[in-house]
Amino acid sequence: MKYGRTFNFSAGPAMMPEPVLEEIRDEMMNYRGSGMCVMEMSHRSKVFQQIIDEAEADLRDLMGIPDKNINADPFGLALGSSGLTPVQMAVAFGTIANKGVYQQPLSFSRIVDNNGNVVVDMHQQQDRHQVFKPSTAYLVVDMLKEAVQSGTGTKAKISSQVVAGKTGTNSDSKGVFFAGMTGWYSGSVWIGHDNYKALSSKATGGNAAAPLWQSFMEKIHKAKNLDSREIIDGTPSDYNLVRVTTCGVSGQLATDACYNDVNGYKTITDYWSADSVPTAYCSMHKSVSVCTESGLLATDYCPSYSVETRGIVLIPRGHPLYDYIDAYGDTIRKYLGEFATLKSTNDIANHICQIHDAYTAAQQPSDLQNIVSDASNLVYTAYQLVGSAPDLSNDTRRQINTAISAVQTLLSLSPIDYTSLEGAVSNLRSQLQAAGLM
Numbered sequence: 001m002k003y004g005r006t007f008n009f010s011a012g013p014a015m016m017p018e019p020v021l022e023e024i025r026d027e028m029m030n031y032r033g034s035g036m037c038v039m040e041m042s043h044r045s046k047v048f049q050q051i052i053d054e055a056e057a058d059l060r061d062l063m064g065i066p067d068k069n070i071n072a073d074p075f076g077l078a079l080g081s082s083g084l085t086p087v088q089m090a091v092a093f094g095t096i097a098n099k100g101v102y103q104q105p106l107s108f109s110r111i112v113d114n115n116g117n118v119v120v121d122m123h124q125q126q127d128r129h130q131v132f133k134p135s136t137a138y139l140v141v142d143m144l145k146e147a148v149q150s151g152t153g154t155k156a157k158i159s160s161q162v163v164a165g166k167t168g169t170n171s172d173s174k175g176v177f178f179a180g181m182t183g184w185y186s187g188s189v190w191i192g193h194d195n196y197k198a199l200s201s202k203a204t205g206g207n208a209a210a211p212l213w214q215s216f217m218e219k220i221h222k223a224k225n226l227d228s229r230e231i232i233d234g235t236p237s238d239y240n241l242v243r244v245t246t247c248g249v250s251g252q253l254a255t256d257a258c259y260n261d262v263n264g265y266k267t268i269t270d271y272w273s274a275d276s277v278p279t280a281y282c283s284m285h286k287s288v289s290v291c292t293e294s295g296l297l298a299t300d301y302c303p304s305y306s307v308e309t310r311g312i313v314l315i316p317r318g319h320p321l322y323d324y325i326d327a328y329g330d331t332i333r334k335y336l337g338e339f340a341t342l343k344s345t346n347d348i349a350n351h352i353c354q355i356h357d358a359y360t361a362a363q364q365p366s367d368l369q370n371i372v373s374d375a376s377n378l379v380y381t382a383y384q385l386v387g388s389a390p391d392l393s394n395d396t397r398r399q400i401n402t403a404i405s406a407v408q409t410l411l412s413l414s415p416i417d418y419t420s421l422e423g424a425v426s427n428l429r430s431q432l433q434a435a436g437l438m
Contacts, residue, residue, distance in 0.1 A: 178213045
């Protein structure tokens with residue numbers, strides 16, 4: 001198809017990092033036995049429900065999509081589970097490519113009589129109206145270009161044209177999709193059976209639908225001798241877009257603590273509509289002196305080379321994850337660090353480095369290396385001694401193996417707890433001596 005109340009869009013706060021959401025979602029599915037989306041956490045929010053309602057209204061009223069094709073829930077809003085037809089998808093992508101202006105799809109453009117006079121000109125009756133802000137369309141096109149350049153849609157590339165688009169795969173492999181656009185046309189492809197019989201598990205939107213889309217779109221552009229042109233021309237500033245650096249965890253304006261996240265999260269610099277730029281600075285990061293070996297608060301015993309100012313993550317009251325700290329604490333700590341499940345900043349002081357103490361502070365680095373070396377050698381020796389002593393009782397053999405495992409576990413830790421390691425080594429040596437093996 002040829003391109004022809006405004007819906008606004010900007011990159012929003014990354015309120016819950018994706019790995020955390022995925023793991024909590026998986027745990028919920030295992031617990032409740034249903035495919036419940038983790039976004040139900042926020043579903044209680046009136047704001048979130050308002051977004052769903054408005055998005056549904058935009059699809060229905062502004063883009064001509066019937067209610068029966070709209071899945072008005074988080075799946076439909078964020079994951080694309082609404083059942084749109086290929087024509088509806090082509091119209092939607094054309095709307096984006098046309099700077100947010102919807103154009104009613106036409107099956108024919110005009111009717112002329114035998115003298116060449118125009119009897120009916122459908123373009124004169126065609127419905128056109130603004131759906132998305134031009135800045136929104138510009139941002140979406142920019143993202144869709146990346147999906148074709150280096151994402152799942154690379155097989156939709158046309159050598160002589162700028163291409164943007166997105167792949168899709170139906171649940172249980174019942175169909176695959178590609179919808180895309182160039183500077184001239186938008187189009188979409190769905191591959192599947194009329195009875196929705198599952199396709200091969202190897203079929204995806206990227207390896208099946210995208211190449212088919214590329215094939216006929218390339219022929220159209222070559223047949224019409226169309227030169228390459230931008231899908232939406234101009235620069236970001238022409239659309240009142242500005243570059244802003246936000247925190248990769250909170251989505252708010254980045255602080256020094258965000259730049260030095262102890263968990264390795266990065267800041268994100270991207271375009272925002274000037275009228276929707278975040279105004280609040282990150283409320284989830286706090287700068288503290290951290291021991292880089294333990295990841296906890298540094299103490300006077302931590303060597304100077306291991307002490308750095310880093311940003312730790314704390315989940316503030318009112319955040320969607322706050323109410324899940326108790327139930328999913330392990331998952332949250334796994335991705336956001338040891339401090340993330342603290343409900344009060346007063347508790348930070350209790351999370352201090354446990355591997356550096358008065359004992360380790362008095363040791364030279366070479367002494368600590370010798371502790372590790374001695375422990376490794378003792379484990380090897382213990383295995384040799386036990387293996388050459390067939391008369392050991394089962395209880396004695398079990399006690400020695402347990403002591404060996406304790407040493408091995410401590411050796412595998414990073415960082416190593418030297419005090420505990422020395423204790424485990426001493427216990428193993430005592431077990432060997434008690435068995436008469438040393």
